[in-house]
Amino acid sequence: MQYENPVLPGTHPDPTVCRVGDDYYLATSSFEYFPGVPLYHSNDLVSWEHIGHALDRESQLDLEDIESSDGIYAPTLRHHEGTFYLVTTLVGGEGNFVVTADDPAGEWSDPVSLDAPGFDPDLFFEGDTAYLSYAAGPTLPETTIKNATVDLETGDVGEPQELWEGIEGTFCEAPHLYEVDGTYYLLTAEGGTHVNHMVVAARADDPMGPFEPCPRNPILSHRGHPMRSIDATGHGDLVDAPDGSWWLVFLGIRQRGGHPGWHHLGRETFLAPVEWDGGWPVVNGGDPVEIETTVDSLPGEGTPRPSAPARATREAFDGERLDGAFEYRRNPDADAYSLDGEELTLRPRTTSLDEPGATFVGRRQAQFDCRVEADIAFDPDPGEEAGLALIADERHHYEIGIAGREGNPIAFVRLRVGDLCDVVAERPVEGTDHRLAVDATAEAYRFRIGTDDEGTEELASAATRYLATEVTGCFTGVYVGPYATGSSDARSDDREGERAARFERFAYEPSE
Structure with missing residues (x-):
């Protein structure tokens, strides 16, 4: 056997x-x-x-x-x-x-x-x-x-x-x-x-x-x-x-x-x-x-x-609890996460994922080759953003997200590797409904954007090695999942309104 x-x-x-x-x-x-x-x-x-x-x-x-x-x-x-x-x-x-x-x-x-x-x-x-x-x-x-x-x-x-x-x-x-x-x-x-x-x-x-x-x-x-x-x-x-x-x-x-x-x-x-x-x-x-x-x-x-x-995680956020594969980085603040039987709503607690208390919930990446998708409904003001993040720790993470700007919001890909941080791709987007995706291989992550009724297009790619223990020094591997962050001004607003990030679907699909 x-x-x-x-x-x-x-x-x-x-x-x-x-x-x-x-x-x-x-x-x-x-x-x-x-x-x-x-x-x-x-x-x-x-x-x-x-x-x-x-x-x-x-x-x-x-x-x-x-x-x-x-x-x-x-x-x-x-x-x-x-x-x-x-x-x-x-x-x-x-x-x-x-x-x-x-x-x-x-x-x-x-x-x-x-x-x-x-x-x-x-x-x-x-x-x-x-x-x-x-x-x-x-x-x-x-x-x-x-x-x-x-x-x-x-x-x-x-x-x-x-x-x-x-x-x-x-x-x-x-x-x-x-x-x-x-x-x-x-x-x-x-x-x-x-x-x-x-x-x-x-x-x-x-x-x-x-x-x-x-x-x-x-x-x-x-x-x-x-x-x-x-x-x-x-x-x-x-x-x-x-x-x-x-x-x-x-x-x-x-x-x-x-x-x-x-x-x-x-x-x-x-x-x-x-x-x-x-x-x-x-x-x-x-x-x-x-x-x-x-x-x-x-x-x-x-x-x-x-x-x-x-195995795959397919979460429509239509239950009273999250799929058991999900975990939080440190104790979750109940005001930052809510399920109403139709979607997962995230509200920011920090200005970026560089801070320990950031709003993020994810599951382990368990395969080198996999695809991760999230459907998000989000109408951000300037200083607000939400999306999908790949996190090793606060100093080593990648994210694809939707961010508020004067005029139209943008889709972007940001890479944080130690002291270096750079937005490597961005483009304006219209509407409030978006599909964010990450296609992973052993060597690279490819970040994609689209909607639920059309294909996605690649915005950027990044090497997996910069989230590895040999670079980060941390004891965990990569977790992937939804996040939300906001500026101090944005976080002081009423977070019950439309600007909260609403995730309607999450999927982790092994492709090995």
Whole structure:
């Protein structure tokens, strides 16, 4: 049987997985995006359905003052005695905390803060005792893994003990602790989260150690394999299946452009089979993991199908809630977004997308080749604009929009790359109804304008590489969606009138 990696394409870093019976549940990091920590369900580890977010209330997650690429780091999802536990870190905020739920698709609790420093927390249960492992150190990259008992009701953490400093002594992070046939195994990541990334393993007779390293470490890494289709593999989590098979979910990137390459879809979630040899896990038979992966069988029955992020998003904005693929950059202001059963209305909060509080809602770009369209009804005054944006962070974004000018409004394409910002195309437009489109390939975005009853014409194009992590330095890939901005004067006007941007349709269509 063959399946295709990544199993969760687009920004899905730091995957963590747990099994309950025949059901698998998976969560990933979400950084500055809200709701936080997307959750997925599967019966075969390949076909993942989005079932919600663990952090969907402001009482759980306040991102107002969080910098881009801070926020929610590296959760761990576990199930113990009928309760789901998710432990994670709000970097730039209050640190480590835990939330719980009876049903991962239901409502999660408010956070309980954990009295421990560091990041990348992990939970391990043995009987009535819960252990909290985490990465900590004086500064990066000098981190080690510490472990302590934890009271998950109060957040009190016992005296920590150093478990493991890794095999290289730098960027030792992402711990996950397991018990397999009476032996305790520790998986960690090392080498940073780019091309030197790797997964290493250690084992002990006690959850507090001492741990001995696997003689075949790293058990997964694509360092030393340049120009592969998958790179930067690391940060893995093990799970077993009812049929006795074992699997590893882990993050990786799909670089483009040769050497040095770039990746703009973010760090994605991949899957590989695991066997045990001499009491140690062996990932994919010790070979590099490929896009097309062949295995004897997968857990569950049926034919694997594309996971939720890989499928199209077609939103007519005719419901009470947005499609679950959409997320906001930080907590949304209710005054800036409204649904009335016919359209999505956006009102500006900032003068540009360069500001953290900008009105924007988008979904992950999950394919190199895709088409994005939005139908907008907009009659802007000078200083107002709205349209479609491709965003990596506040200093790296592209947009095609409609802007108010004295006389006729204009359609335009603007590129922001670090300190450089330029409107690369503009032309007058008539009327209030417009179709904005972006055709994406691995190398370029092509920006198009038209109406819903005629074809679109290209206004400009731009290279994808300038929204890539190798340029931006950020931890997320590109998100695409509607936005609205306005000058201070425009934003002080009555926003209930015609000048609000009304989006009547959004479509994300894979073309791979």
